[in-house]
Amino acid sequence: MLTQLGKNAKRAAAELAVAPTENKNDILKAMAQALRDNSEKILDANAKDIENGRKNGMAGSLIDRLMLTPTRIEDMAKGIEEIILLPDPVGKILWETERPNGLKIQRVTVPLGVIGIIYEARPNVTSDAAALAIKAGSAVILRGGKEAFCSNCAITDCMRDAVKSTGFDPDIVELVRDTSRESSAALMRLNEYVDVLIPRGSASLINAVVENSTVPVIETGAGNCHIYVDSDADIDMAADIVFNAKTQRISVCNAAESLLLHKDIAELALIAIKARLDEKNVVLYGDEASRAICPDIEPADGDDWAREYLDYKMSVKVVSSLSEAVEHIRKYSTGHSETIVTENTQNAEEFLNRVDSSAVYHNASTRFTDGGEFGFGAEIGISTQKLHARGPLGLPQLTSFKYKIYGNGQTR
Amino acid sequence: MLTQLGKNAKRAAAELAVAPTENKNDILKAMAQALRDNSEKILDANAKDIENGRKNGMAGSLIDRLMLTPTRIEDMAKGIEEIILLPDPVGKILWETERPNGLKIQRVTVPLGVIGIIYEARPNVTSDAAALAIKAGSAVILRGGKEAFCSNCAITDCMRDAVKSTGFDPDIVELVRDTSRESSAALMRLNEYVDVLIPRGSASLINAVVENSTVPVIETGAGNCHIYVDSDADIDMAADIVFNAKTQRISVCNAAESLLLHKDIAELALIAIKARLDEKNVVLYGDEASRAICPDIEPADGDDWAREYLDYKMSVKVVSSLSEAVEHIRKYSTGHSETIVTENTQNAEEFLNRVDSSAVYHNASTRFTDGGEFGFGAEIGISTQKLHARGPLGLPQLTSFKYKIYGNGQTR
Numbered sequence: 105m106l107t108q109l110g111k112n113a114k115r116a117a118a119e120l121a122v123a124p125t126e127n128k129n130d131i132l133k134a135m136a137q138a139l140r141d142n143s144e145k146i147l148d149a150n151a152k153d154i155e156n157g158r159k160n161g162m163a164g165s166l167i168d169r170l171m172l173t174p175t176r177i178e179d180m181a182k183g184i185e186e187i188i189l190l191p192d193p194v195g196k197i198l199w200e201t202e203r204p205n206g207l208k209i210q211r212v213t214v215p216l217g218v219i220g221i222i223y224e225a226r227p228n229v230t231s232d233a234a235a236l237a238i239k240a241g242s243a244v245i246l247r248g249g250k251e252a253f254c255s256n257c258a259i260t261d262c263m264r265d266a267v268k269s270t271g272f273d274p275d276i277v278e279l280v281r282d283t284s285r286e287s288s289a290a291l292m293r294l295n296e297y298v299d300v301l302i303p304r305g306s307a308s309l310i311n312a313v314v315e316n317s318t319v320p321v322i323e324t325g326a327g328n329c330h331i332y333v334d335s336d337a338d339i340d341m342a343a344d345i346v347f348n349a350k351t352q353r354i355s356v357c358n359a360a361e362s363l364l365l366h367k368d369i370a371e372l373a374l375i376a377i378k379a380r381l382d383e384k385n386v387v388l389y390g391d392e393a394s395r396a397i398c399p400d401i402e403p404a405d406g407d408d409w410a411r412e413y414l415d416y417k418m419s420v421k422v423v424s425s426l427s428e429a430v431e432h433i434r435k436y437s438t439g440h441s442e443t444i445v446t447e448n449t450q451n452a453e454e455f456l457n458r459v460d461s462s463a464v465y466h467n468a469s470t471r472f473t474d475g476g477e478f479g480f481g482a483e484i485g486i487s488t489q490k491l492h493a494r495g496p497l498g499l500p501q502l503t504s505f506k507y508k509i510y511g512n513g514q515t516r
Numbered sequence: 517m518l519t520q521l522g523k524n525a526k527r528a529a530a531e532l533a534v535a536p537t538e539n540k541n542d543i544l545k546a547m548a549q550a551l552r553d554n555s556e557k558i559l560d561a562n563a564k565d566i567e568n569g570r571k572n573g574m575a576g577s578l579i580d581r582l583m584l585t586p587t588r589i590e591d592m593a594k595g596i597e598e599i600i601l602l603p604d605p606v607g608k609i610l611w612e613t614e615r616p617n618g619l620k621i622q623r624v625t626v627p628l629g630v631i632g633i634i635y636e637a638r639p640n641v642t643s644d645a646a647a648l649a650i651k652a653g654s655a656v657i658l659r660g661g662k663e664a665f666c667s668n669c670a671i672t673d674c675m676r677d678a679v680k681s682t683g684f685d686p687d688i689v690e691l692v693r694d695t696s697r698e699s700s701a702a703l704m705r706l707n708e709y710v711d712v713l714i715p716r717g718s719a720s721l722i723n724a725v726v727e728n729s730t731v732p733v734i735e736t737g738a739g740n741c742h743i744y745v746d747s748d749a750d751i752d753m754a755a756d757i758v759f760n761a762k763t764q765r766i767s768v769c770n771a772a773e774s775l776l777l778h779k780d781i782a783e784l785a786l787i788a789i790k791a792r793l794d795e796k797n798v799v800l801y802g803d804e805a806s807r808a809i810c811p812d813i814e815p816a817d818g819d820d821w822a823r824e825y826l827d828y829k830m831s832v833k834v835v836s837s838l839s840e841a842v843e844h845i846r847k848y849s850t851g852h853s854e855t856i857v858t859e860n861t862q863n864a865e866e867f868l869n870r871v872d873s874s875a876v877y878h879n880a881s882t883r884f885t886d887g888g889e890f891g892f893g894a895e896i897g898i899s900t901q902k903l904h905a906r907g908p909l910g911l912p913q914l915t916s917f918k919y920k921i922y923g924n925g926q927t928r
Contacts, residue, residue: 122869201891207880216902299902318727320903341925348927456920457534468923479613490628490711490916491732492904504902508868511880513753515760
């Protein structure tokens with residue numbers, strides 16, 4: 105079954121790969137309109153998912169993620185329309201040369217082909233991911249969580265009808281309608297038809313995909329993001345940045361989870377930062393040195409340094425040097441985003457060079473690691489691996505390239 | 517054991533990652549010199565491998581690949597010295613922007629970190645791969661075939677001594693000295709310490725790595741390369757290109773394996789091409805239409821279209837259109853290199869756009885898909901996957917990137 109799905113997607117992808125920008129945008133326009141036109145059908149389907157979720161005792165926060173409203177469907181349509189406005193990432197000449205033998209070589213961006221997305225119970229991913237893939241010239245195979253099954257079917261059906269109305273093969277958008285573990289495992293081994301798998305969701309979902317997939321994966325990972333307050337930091341700035349990075353939105357991967365303080369500034373900085381974090385009742389888990397400054401800090405256990413709390417919680421540690429901060433980050437970071445707060449540009453540059461994460465900041469909040477904030481427009485996730493693409497995965501990161509070589513009979 | 521190796525490599529990689537070009541070149545110079553200085557030791561070790569190989573009935577062609585001579589060791593040293601001359605791929609600003617909020621964002625190339633290489637019985641890969649990884653700022657974990665065990669130990673020992681003599685940590689070059697299947701399997705799951713695995717060698721080795729690795733892989737794949745002779749082809753040029761691509765070196769992945777002929781030109785073209793291939797006694801396996809033209813062509817069975825012969829053998833098929841040629845290639849190609857021979861530039865452009873392979877040629881031999889021929893200098897292999905890098909893997913393809921973001925207190 106999944107093999108047939110893969111075959112169909114690969115066949116449909118071949119036409120889409122060479123489609124001009126205008127045609128791809130026409131598909132997206134039709135998809136956005138179809139979501140609006142079928143709003144009621146989608147809401148009805150979503151109501152069934154919500155009912156099933158409640159019956160099965162789904163947590164309130166998950167019900168909230170699963171629930172669609174007319175406004176949320178309108179946002180999904182608008183999300184697709186924003187992608188229409190983004191530049192086409194396909195067909196860009198990245199590099200060209202002429203060799204002494206007269207061969208002209210171009211490295212040109214091309215679509216990835218077929219992109220598989222494995223995600224959980226957020227129905228808006230269904231339209232977001234499909235729209236990004238199509239603009240990048242790739243077919244998409246969606247495999248959403250079973251909790252959103254009815255919603256995903258309704259959204260996909262209306263997107264496929266929209267694709268068909270533009271004369272393209274609807275198989276550029278496929279939904280895996282078998283939500284068993286077996287179907288998910290089969291998708292992870294569909295190397296013949298799927299060029300890349302992007303898991304979106306919890307750490308356990310992502311780990312399962314990394315562990316079991318033979319298809320190349322772009323890991324969109326967890327964020328144990330650090331803020332290091334250097335001895336030469338502006339303390340007010342440090343407090344603002346920590347407050348923002350920790351509390352502006354706690355549930356996201358670019359929220360800060362760990363605070364490192366240089367010993368020479370630790371006391372003043374910690375008192376100022378803690379005063380701000382207290383406004384939101386952030387619980388701190390600290391080492392001995394930080395607890396000596398603020399005794400109401402909870403003692404950290406060894407696991408705290410590696411923890412992505414996604415909560416009003418943060419670990420805190422005093423370090424004796426910038427090098428110790430870098431070592432600590434290298435040991436515990438997930439490679440997402442880290443900040444140094446300092447007025448010393450040499451220290452800043454050393455931190456930015458030595459810390460091996462997708463985004464490294466001088467005097468700014470980690471919350472900026474985001475496709476929109478980087479000016480990429482919509483993104484499909486934040487990559488924490490080093491292969492292919494790191495950081496926010498915008499349209500340009502959803503392409504591959506090929507070499508086009510022009511000769512006049514050259515042989516070796 | 518392997519975990520300790522991984523830890524050591526990751527630790528050593530951190531220093532190498534920020535080393536200036538000059539220091540990396542000093543390491544390479546010392547390594548080249550060490551190979552020369554230890555030539556006898558390496559030859560002695562190699563003699564043991566050859567003796568074991570002969571005892572175990574190793575085929576002559578494999579003995580030849582395994583055997584080192586003073587000239588081959590000198591070539592390995594020269595190979596390292598050529599890498600010294602290549603530009604440093606690390607620290608290049610690929611893109612930069614200033615956002616409306618004043619954040620300055622740079623996308624900068626960085627080393628991959630730790631590169632694992634799994635290969636067979638070619639001891640020269642040991643020094644080639646190590647030198648390329650080091651110039652790209654990464655540590656390398658080498659896992660060569662057990663047939664070359666003594667040679668690889670000797671080569672690695674002298675490279676490690678050379679690294680040490682420059683003041684760097686010798687653990688930037690590690691050899692897995694346990695050549696069991698288990699050690700190989702463990703390396704494929706060393707995600708915490710290894711950033712990418714590159715298999716080099718036979719299709720079965722590569723498949724085993726793709727199948728079993730949880731570490732991201734760059735697949736360096738087989739080449740079932742096609743040449744399509746269009747109705748508007750220059751027949752002499754077609755014959756030259758096919759002759760070169762098929763016979764100049766039969767054992768390599770960019771050699772041509774399949775010939776497609778447009779029906780309108782099939783008879784004239786096939787007679788001319790076959791006359792050239794007959795000089796080298798190339799055996800053709802053809803469909804009915806081609807056998808109707810040349811009855812001494814062997815009948816192709818269904819498997820011939822997908823076969824990478826690596827021999828004086830080639831499949832041949834008559835197609836009724838450029839579209840049929842493209843369809844055939846999409847179905848059977850391994851995505852390596854394909855050529856169209858035609859005087860019609862529109863047909864050429866259609867072929868180059870529609871054929872989904874790493875290198876697509878107009879009027880040139882597939883044999884040019886090579887780091888040296890593309891002007892990249894040395895390469896570590898040819899990638900046939902779409903993720904990260906496609907085609908020849910030169911130094912720039914052995915890097916990742918990070919975002920460096922400069923602020924003055926920005927929060928969201």
